[in-house]
Amino acid sequence: MSRAVSSAVRGAAAPGQPPVLEVDDLAVTFTRRGEASTRAVDGVSFAVAPGETIGLVGESGCGKSVTSLAIMGLLPKRGVEVSGSVRFDGEELLGASDKSLRKLRGADMGMVFQDPLSSLNPTVTIGTQVTEVLYEHRHMAKKDAVAEAADLLDRVGIPDPVRRLGEYPHQLSGGMRQRALIAMALACSPRLLIADEPTTALDVTIQAQILELLRELVQGSGTALIMITHDLGVVAGLCDRVHVMYAGKIIETADRHDLFARPRQPYTGGLLGSVPRLDAGRGTPLTPIRGSARDAIPWAEGCAFAPRCDHAQDDCLTEVSGSTIPLEYDGPGRELRCRHPLQYPPAATGATAVGAPR
Amino acid sequence: MTASLGNRRRERIDALAARAGALPEGDGGVSLVKSAFRRLRRNPVAIIGAVIVVVFLLVALFAPWLAPKDPYAQSLLSEVRQGSIPGPRPGYPLGVDQLGRDLLSRLIYGSRQSLVIGVVATVLGSFFGLLLGVLAGAFGGWVDTVIMRFVDILLSVPGLLMAISISVLLGQNQVSLMIAIAVTQVPVFARLLRGSMLVQRDRDYAVAAQALGVRRRRIVLSHVLPNSLSPVIVQATLSLATAIIEAAALSFLGLGNPDISRPEWGAMLASAQSVLSVRPQLAIYPALCIIVVALGFTLLGEALREALDPKFRR
Numbered sequence: 001m002s003r004a005v006s007s008a009v010r011g012a013a014a015p016g017q018p019p020v021l022e023v024d025d026l027a028v029t030f031t032r033r034g035e036a037s038t039r040a041v042d043g044v045s046f047a048v049a050p051g052e053t054i055g056l057v058g059e060s061g062c063g064k065s066v067t068s069l070a071i072m073g074l075l076p077k078r079g080v081e082v083s084g085s086v087r088f089d090g091e092e093l094l095g096a097s098d099k100s101l102r103k104l105r106g107a108d109m110g111m112v113f114q115d116p117l118s119s120l121n122p123t124v125t126i127g128t129q130v131t132e133v134l135y136e137h138r139h140m141a142k143k144d145a146v147a148e149a150a151d152l153l154d155r156v157g158i159p160d161p162v163r164r165l166g167e168y169p170h171q172l173s174g175g176m177r178q179r180a181l182i183a184m185a186l187a188c189s190p191r192l193l194i195a196d197e198p199t200t201a202l203d204v205t206i207q208a209q210i211l212e213l214l215r216e217l218v219q220g221s222g223t224a225l226i227m228i229t230h231d232l233g234v235v236a237g238l239c240d241r242v243h244v245m246y247a248g249k250i251i252e253t254a255d256r257h258d259l260f261a262r263p264r265q266p267y268t269g270g271l272l273g274s275v276p277r278l279d280a281g282r283g284t285p286l287t288p289i290r291g292s293a294r295d296a297i298p299w300a301e302g303c304a305f306a307p308r309c310d311h312a313q314d315d316c317l318t319e320v321s322g323s324t325i326p327l328e329y330d331g332p333g334r335e336l337r338c339r340h341p342l343q344y345p346p347a348a349t350g351a352t353a354v355g356a357p358r
Numbered sequence: 359m360t361a362s363l364g365n366r367r368r369e370r371i372d373a374l375a376a377r378a379g380a381l382p383e384g385d386g387g388v389s390l391v392k393s394a395f396r397r398l399r400r401n402p403v404a405i406i407g408a409v410i411v412v413v414f415l416l417v418a419l420f421a422p423w424l425a426p427k428d429p430y431a432q433s434l435l436s437e438v439r440q441g442s443i444p445g446p447r448p449g450y451p452l453g454v455d456q457l458g459r460d461l462l463s464r465l466i467y468g469s470r471q472s473l474v475i476g477v478v479a480t481v482l483g484s485f486f487g488l489l490l491g492v493l494a495g496a497f498g499g500w501v502d503t504v505i506m507r508f509v510d511i512l513l514s515v516p517g518l519l520m521a522i523s524i525s526v527l528l529g530q531n532q533v534s535l536m537i538a539i540a541v542t543q544v545p546v547f548a549r550l551l552r553g554s555m556l557v558q559r560d561r562d563y564a565v566a567a568q569a570l571g572v573r574r575r576r577i578v579l580s581h582v583l584p585n586s587l588s589p590v591i592v593q594a595t596l597s598l599a600t601a602i603i604e605a606a607a608l609s610f611l612g613l614g615n616p617d618i619s620r621p622e623w624g625a626m627l628a629s630a631q632s633v634l635s636v637r638p639q640l641a642i643y644p645a646l647c648i649i650v651v652a653l654g655f656t657l658l659g660e661a662l663r664e665a666l667d668p669k670f671r672r
Binding site for chain 1: 563576580
């Protein structure tokens with residue numbers, strides 16, 4: 001499809017500032033001997049500007065985490081093929097040497113993982129793990145590193161940081177562990193932070209605290225944040241732009257407000273329709289999406305979401321329409337991959353959309 | 359906003375707690391090793407194993423002071439006749455062997471041989487095994503393939519046969535006995551550590567360390583390796599037991615020290631064979647020693663496995 005159009009869309013999101021990260025036509029294929037290869041990520045393109053927060057949203061297995069690992073260069077080398085382009089500050093990361101990638105990771109690009117307990121080494125104290133980054137990238141002396149580590153823990157809201165430095169991960173609460181991981185990721189003030197479902201393993205009150213913390217830390221410093229999540233509440237509270245993924249492809253891109261006000265892809269509409277709302281009347285049933293992510297068909301055969309879609313028609317299938325469905329310009333700041341999107345009446349302030357789930 | 363509010367509340371609660379003296383003092387943290395040790399102390403099996411092992415170590419260490427007689431001296435030779443070997447009597451609590459030497463003293467000195475062979479063989483075997491395992495686990499790829507095929511070859515030869523061939527190749531002495539036992543231990547340790555490292559290498563914290571730009575050498579040595587060691591520690595304890603049994607077996611077969619007058623449990627068993635019908639105790643006591651010591655190490659090893667295994671953690 002026309003790349004000029006899509007880059008114009010991206011430009012509109014971040015006026016004036018060159019993006020920190022540009023992902024272009026990224027594809028990841030897993031091959032296993034004796035099995036058909038799996039394309040986990042397929043033609044994903046997006047960009048993140050300094051200080052911007054974008055969300056990658058989708059169900060489990062839609063390729064969100066693989067996208068983030070591919071950006072960081074953390075996918076195993078054997079059996080994985082990554083193509084396309086990932087540029088950090090204009091510098092190509094795919095195919096870059098291990099050494100240069102290692103220097104970027106932790107210093108310029110940080111990552112926070114889903115499960116804080118398993119992301120910390122159980123046999124080493126928190127202090128050792130935090131100072132490790134400081135030695136590696138900021139070449140600090142031991143005394144300075146310990147002081148800085150305590151300061152970092154304090155900044156992410158861990159009480160009594162000096163004592164915590166001497167403790168082991170299993171002695172900390174879940175929220176504190178995630179705070180410690182965030183402290184490690186932010187130790188060198190990276191320009192890009194990828195948070196891969198950072199709140200999934202935490203309980204709801206802690207989730208709110210961690211999100212608040214991430215927001216504060218990112219807003220102050222101009223760090224770009226990629227938030228990977230399946231939680232639309234997180235998206236609503238944090239992200240400027242949202243990319244909805246399904247079966248390895250981006251199917252809808254929009255600013256946060258547009259996306260929540262007028263979802264166009266029936267899948268996005270379905271996701272929003274299956275979230276409980278406070279303003280809905282009592283007893284209003286939720287509208288689930290039929291089937292599960294396993295029902296997706298390959299994009300070469302048609303829209304992967306078609307088997308579960310209430311709006312699907314014959315030409316959603318490639319045999320009928322003769323072409324795969326492209327990601328197309330869909331109004332200012334929006335892109336859409338759908339032949340039969342949800343329609344809204346022209347002046348739809350507060351009106352219910354035709355065919356929209358609510 | 360909520361964070362600052364949270365901060366204020368937290369400070370207030372902390373202040374109140376400090377006044378009440380309820381704020382826990384920093385306990386400095388309990389490491390996995392410490393908590394494993396705590397669990398170990400509560401396990402009766404571990405206590406039994408540990409007691410046996412400690413007694414064995416003490417006996418081996420203080421043999422010259424504990425043994426009532428010189429293990430080489432043929433003091434009651436005049437009373438040894440065809441078909442009759444003197445049993446227990448004052449000064450000789452377990453009687454003497456067919457050459458008139460005090461059995462108890464020989465058993466006590468024999469523990470030294472078993473300990474030295476067991477420990478040296480296990481240390482040697484685990485050292486080279488771990489070296490191969492670390493190389494294979496850390497580098498992967500063709501290094502891994504080459505090392506593991508080599509280890510497979512070692513493993514495909516039956517342990518005792520391997521030990522016998524090595525003893526024959528290197529000559530009949532104590533050192534070749536230890537090397538022979540060590541060689542049979544190498545593949546066990548190599549495979550164990552490699553497998554354990556492969557598991558740990560894909561764990562989230564290793565990937566997280568990579569995402570922080572930590573050097574690979576550091577990830578392997580300070581993150582992956584320490585987490586991979588607990589099965590190895592268990593195996594080392596169990597290996598001590600096998601090494602002691604194997605040492606006895608090899609010297610029973612006459613592959614140990616050529617000097618047969620030296621007190622050694624396996625050799626004592628071998629020489630007791632000829633007088634088994636006259637005085638079976640000469641075979642029973644050394645056999646019992648071997649069994650009890652091997653049992654002690656096995657019990658301790660099994661208890662360690664439970665203590666170090668996160669699945670058993672409470």
